[in-house]
Amino acid sequence: MTRSLAVVGKSLTRLGALEKVTGRSQYTGDLTLPGMLHAKILRSPHPHARIVSIDTCAAQALPGVAAVVTPRDVAPDTRLQPDRA
Amino acid sequence: MKIKKRWKVFFLINGKRRSLTIEPHWTLLEVLRDQLGLTGTKKGCDRAECGSCTVLLEREPVYSCQVLAVQARGQRITTIEGLTRNGKLHPVQQSFIDHDGVQCGFCTPGFVLTASAFLDRTRRPTPDQVKQALSGNICRCNAYVKIIESVLSASKRGKRIRD
Amino acid sequence: MREEVxxxxxxxxxxxxxxxxAFFDPMQAMKxxxxxxxxxxxxxxxxxxxxxxxxxxEGFAQAERTFEGTYTTQVHCAAGMEPRVALAQWDGDFLTxxxxxxxxxxxxRPALARGLGIPAQQVRVICPAMGGGFGSKDExxxxxxTALLARKCGKPxxxxxxxxEEFVAGRTRHPSITHLKVGIxxxxxxxxxxxxxxxxxGAYMSSGSAVIRRCGQGALYLYQTPNAKFEGTLVYTNVPPAGSYRALGAPQGQFALEVHMDKIAEALGLNPLEFRRRHHVKPEGQPGRRxxxxxxxxxxxxVEGGIPFSSNRLSECVRLGSRAMGWQRRWRPPNSSPGPKKRGLGMALGLYRGGLAQKAGAEVEARLDGSVEIRVGTIDVGEGAFTTLLQIGAEALEIEPxxxxxxxxxxxxTPEAPVTSGSSTTFSMGTAVQQAAATLKERILDRVCAQLGADRENVKWNKGAxxxxxxxxxxxxxxxxxxLLSPEERRVRLAIQPGSTEFVINSFAAHFAEVEVDTETGKVAVVKYVAAHDSGRIVNPAAAQNQVEGGVMQMLGYAxxxxxxxxxxxxxxxxxxxLEHKVxxxxxxxxxxxxxxxxxDPAGPFGAKALGEPPSIPVAPAISNAIYxxxxxxxxxxxxxxxxxxxxLPLKGRG
Structure with missing residues (x-):
């Protein structure tokens, strides 16, 4: 590198800084889509356990609930594997 | 005793009167983000620890996750979106840009609002005073050196005349 | 309230x-x-x-003395300010x-395709602004x-x-137990x-294999020795799953190594600074055969020796850092300050990957309105990667940023790009952007010369004119x-395989800490901290400082x-x-x-090397050594x- 550098080595203002200080920067959590629904995960109270059965009927029947997914909704070969996730 | 399920309220948000119907358990944070679309106010913890949800209530910084929206009815609220007036940045905002007081930016609105309220009260702060004033806001990027530089520099830019 | 139902x-x-x-202790789980x-x-x-x-x-057989020690580290959470969040929407068979x-x-993209049973071409993934990554958020x-639910209910x-959940179900820094043996x-x-x-x-692999590999690099490479060995065992347990977090396993491994080396220096009657000066790896690399x-x-x-570094300014880091700390003048033997508040100086070195990634792609397009757009398939996780890449692109094109x-x-x-890992963005993506931009510049010059009937030697590029x-x-x-260029000619998309066939590309650091330990309360105050880094040429000094300051501070919490x-x-x-994790x-x-x-650095884009993770590596050992x-x-x-x-503390030591 013989020529002197004009841009590299300079403290250019961080991209997005203006958006960040004005609250305009959009993070994933700030996005809204029409008809968007909200999901939560039921977590096991046990550090190590196997699920014997899941009954989602009552949850499904709760007004406002659109869908419940369980491992049955995923083909076994695409389930989260211990070597991934 | 009958519990009022829905409240018709108004707020003075960023200088504008906003009327809406809310439920008594909704927090100010939820109303700002989800009802009014003011997503510059961030939900970082929802438990009064991180300060990402800081807004100014009657010019004082509060954790909006800890204020029920009904408590704030009729009051003046400034969010990060309201700090810029007529397209002109608040000196604190300009300073955070100039001194790189920002990394990921998620905590930035909270820091900027807390700092702006602090500088309204304290004309020429020492670095220690700045640290104390901002100790209720967490930046996990830990951009604290640059945040302090930003606030100290803003204090020298002169105060913006308040409306 | 949106999640109430x-x-x-x-x-x-x-x-x-x-x-x-269930197992919470790896030693039990390993039985x-x-x-x-x-x-x-x-x-x-x-x-x-x-x-x-x-x-x-053989190395231990030649040793006159051997030193052994065991070091342990805790579960540590990245805890970005933005909790993990996802939003999924289907448009027919296409998923965003x-x-x-x-x-x-x-x-x-591949994980979603696999999980949803659709081709990757039908999956679009968008990462808007990130509220703090720190190597985490890779699941x-x-x-x-959300995609499964969206498919089932037909709504986003x-x-x-x-x-x-972020703390418990996110991914943590792996807790570790390291046993070290060093022969002198x-x-x-x-x-x-x-x-x-x-x-x-924990019960899931996540980025574990990369984490354990990175843990061993300090022992294998930071100190000059013909014989080095690392054995790393990853054990499934039932604690919250660990994954990747800034510098992966390097802070754990180099905490053990750098406290251990401090002990050896003392046992040999050498100042910790002098010991490190003599023995840290030099530009020629490790002894041995390529x-x-x-x-x-x-x-x-x-692992092998016999390969020099592309650049290794660790000696400079040590020299400049120790001078800024006033080490020579101010260092005293352990426990020599009187009174209940005792001060001490400590140091530690660090070495890390220089920023090689898998194949890295970039696209640079100049539009007729004079604007240039760089397209990269990486993200800015909050560290400022896009700013750095833009600077590299503008420099290569020699136009106003x-x-x-x-x-x-x-x-x-955007073209396919590697994961933001191993502090590889500046080096690898930077090289891709640099080459794409330089290619575009050459094309423009060629075309203009042809149009004017001019020789390349007789034209000058002046900020695009x-x-x-x-x-x-x-x-x-x-x-x-x-x-003069067609739309296709104004766009350059290329992919490169970053790296060197001749050199090891690493980044280096030397950190110096001064602490004051209150022997009545046990509280440690860090009085002064100096972080000296060799990350090649610094592309954006303000952002780079911010990265180092932030990395040090984050790891003072770890320490x-x-x-x-x-x-x-x-x-x-x-x-x-x-609050209770005590960030x-x-x-x-x-x-x-x-x-x-x-x-x-001769290999990096405009001389740059990795920077994001290295600051997090020497902090904990520098603090431990200063407390000692x-x-x-x-x-x-x-x-x-x-x-x-x-x-x-012995009771008599307390005040």
């Missing part, structure tokens, strides 16, 4: 569990007769990874997922779950972790370094020049306060929140000085809390 529904789901034996968490036993991959240069057995990420092309889980679905020969030379690390994984065939790319975390914009974080509009001196004086403005506590009986995480706040900030050697220097007690277990300090 979903939260209420959770309470109505009835699950019957078969409770299984041969232990209940298997996954088929194949609890040692991930069935056996430890073993990496060896020379023969440590917005999520926090660190690898939209290489991680999320696709939430994207898959959003999911956001609570702060507690007759002339004080290091004859062998043998490190064995056991890491508790095993990588000639012409093949050299790993940036090699104000003309240039950058687009990233969207699989639909092209000046011809002969046969006549003439200037073609930037926009005029661009108009002194932060830990996710897991109840040893129930396995329940006890403190999944900012640093602004009042904890010590006076902090950052020094960059700022010497260009203050009170004469070694702490080999992180975090070094006031409770641990008081437990070790």
């Amino acid at each position: 979903a939260e209420a529904a959770l309470d109505l789901i009835q699950v019957e569990y078969e409770i299984l034996p 041969p007769d232990a209940f298997s968490i996954h088929p194949g036993g609890n040692i991930a991959g069935g056996k430890p990874i073993v990496l060896e240069r020379g023969s440590v057995e 997922v917005w999520k926090s990420s660190r690898g939209i092309h290489m991680l999320d 696709t889980r939430m994207g898959t779950l 679905v959003r999911m956001e972790y609570t702060r507690q 020969g007759r002339n004080g030379e290091i004859t062998a370094i043998h490190a064995r690390t056991i890491m508790s994984k 095993l990588t065939p000639p012409g093949e790319l050299v790993s940036d975390q090699p 104000a003309r240039v914009t950058i687009l990233g974080g969207d699989t639909a509009t 092209i000046q011809m001196n002969r046969p006549t004086k003439k200037t073609v403005a930037w926009k005029q020049a661009l108009a 002194l306060t932060e830990e996710l506590l897991v109840d040893p009986k129930t396995g329940i995480p006890l403190n999944g929140n900012f 640093p706040v602004i009042v904890d900030l010590p006076p902090l000085k950052t020094i960059f050697v700022n010497a260009p 220097n203050a009170i004469g007690i070694r702490f080999q277990d992180l975090p070094i809390t006031p409770g641990k300090i008081l437990d070790q």
Whole structure:
């Protein structure tokens, strides 16, 4: 590198800084889509356990609930594997 | 005793009167983000620890996750979106840009609002005073050196005349 | 309030569990007769990874003295301010997922395709602004779950972790147990370094294999020795799953190594600074024979010797950092300050990958309006990567940076790019951007020369305008020049394989800490901190300083306060929140000085090397060594809390 550098080595203002200080920067959590629904995960109270059965009927029947997914909704070969996730 | 399920309220948000119907358990944070679309106010913890949800209530910084929206009815609220007036940045905002007081930016609105309220009260702060004033806001990027530089520099830019 | 219904529904789901034996201690889980968490036993991959240069057995045979020690580190959470969040929407068979990420092309897209049973071409992943990554947020889980739900109910679905979920179900820094053995020969030379690390994984692999590999690099490479060996064992347990977090396993491994070396220096009667000066790895690299065939790319975390570094300014880091700390003038033997508040100086070195990634792609397009857009498939995780890449692009094109914009974080509009890992963005993506921009510039020059009938030697590039001196004086403005190119010609998309066939590319650091230990309360105050770094040429000094300051501060939490506590009986995480995990706040900030050697690396784009993770590596050992220097007690277990300090202080020492 013989020529002197004009841009590299300079403290250019961080991209997005203006958006960040004005609250305009959009993070994933700030996005809204029409008809968007909200999901939560039921977590096991046990550090190590196997699920014997899941009954989602009552949850499904709760007004406002659109869908419940369980491992049955995923083909076994695409389930989260211990070597991934 | 009958519990009022829905409240018709108004707020003075960023200088504008906003009327809406809310439920008594909704927090100010939820109303700002989800009802009014003011997503510059961030939900970082929802438990009064991180300060990402800081807004100014009657010019004082509060954790909006800890204020029920009904408590704030009729009051003046400034969010990060309201700090810029007529397209002109608040000196604190300009300073955070100039001194790189920002990394990921998620905590930035909270820091900027807390700092702006602090500088309204304290004309020429020492670095220690700045640290104390901002100790209720967490930046996990830990951009604290640059945040302090930003606030100290803003204090020298002169105060913006308040409306 | 938007999640109220979903939260209420959770309470109505009835699950019957078969409770299984659980392990919270990897030593228990490793026992041969232990209940298997996954088929194949609890040692991930069935056996430890073993990496060896020379023969440590022979090295120890030549040693006059050997030194052994065991070091442990805690569960540590990245805890970005933005909790993990995902949003999924289907349009027919096409899926779009917005999520926090660190690898939209290489991680999320294939994982979503696999999880949803659709071709990757039907998956678009977008990562908008990221509220703090720190190497974390690399799982696709939430994207898959929201996509499944969205498919089932025909509407977009959003999911956001609570702060507690973020701590407990996010991914943590692996806790570790490292046993070190170092042999010292007759002339004080290091004859062998043998490190064995056991890491508790939780029940999922996540980025574990990269984490354990990175853990061994310090032992293998930071000190000059013909014989070095690392054995790393990843153990499945039932603690909250560990994954990737800034510098992966390097902070754990180099904490052990750098406290150990401090002990050896003292035993040999050498100042810690002098010991390190003599023995740290030099520009010529490790002794031994190159095993990588000639012409093949050299790993940036090699085991073999016989390969020089592209650049290694560790000596400069040590010199500049120690001078800024006033080490020579101010260093005193351990426990020599009087009174209940005792001061001490400590130091530690660090070495890390220089920034090699898998194939890196970039696209640079100049438009007729004179603007230039750089498109990269990586994300800006909050560190400022896009700013750095834009600077590199503008420099290579030799045009005003104000003309240039950058687009990233969207699989639909950007070429395939590697994961944001190993601090590889500046080096690898930077090289791709540099080459794409340089190619575009050459094309423009060629076309203009052809148009003018000028020779390349007779034209000058001036911020995009092209000046011809002969046969006549003439200037073609930037926009005029661009108009000579077809739309295809104005766009350069290329992919490169970053790396070097001749050199090891590493980044280096030397950190110096001064602490004051209050022997009445056990509280440690960091009085002064100096971080000296060799990351090649610094592309953006302000952003780079910010990275180093932030990295140091984050790891001061690791050294002194932060830990996710897991109840040893129930396995329940006890403190999944900012306050009780004890992340640093602004009042904890010590006076902090950052020094960059700022010497260009011959391999990196405009001389740059990796920077994001290196600052996090030497912090904990520098602090532990400074505490030792203050009170004469070694702490080999992180975090070094006031409770641990008081437990070790003899009563007479307390005030």
